[in-house]
Amino acid sequence: MPTLTKIYTMEEASEHNTKDDCWVVIDGKVYDVSSYLDEHPGGDDVLLRATGKDATDEFEDAGHSKTARELMEQYCIGELDQTPPPIPELEIVSKKQDLKGLPQKVLNFSKQYWVVPVTVVGLSVVVGFLYLRKK
């Protein structure tokens, strides 16, 4: 009969981070080492510091023996949820929405872009006319 493996998220596993309730995550597996803390030859402090994250590197760095690896199976309570987090939907911001943030005055001005050149040409005509009349 197949055995059901309990799946935990890293968030769930990291909630167990005290001397009385200590879980560690090593190589995708979750271990409840609460009862092993006092016996651990490497000390309880290293295990407590290894909670709330993937402690695979720390475990491997300590150079654990084959015996240690066999022993740890006793404490395995499940596996880590490895499903990748969903990719957030890209927020498509249309140009129209983008313009919503601009002040109304700027928007109104951009609609009347022709006002500036027309004013310049108009003034030039008036100045030119006055200049010619003076002559």
Ligand code: HEM
């Ligand atoms: C279920 C998990 C674990 C078990 C069963 C376990 C078991 C053991 C055992 C039996 C030893 C004695 C040396 C050996 O036989 O290799 C040991 C040493 C040690 N362990 Fe662990 N360990 C576990 C997790 C960890 C973790 C997560 C870390 C690091 C964050 C760690 C760090 C150490 C250190 C630093 C030593 C001392 C090595 C030395 O003095 O040479 N252990 N462990």
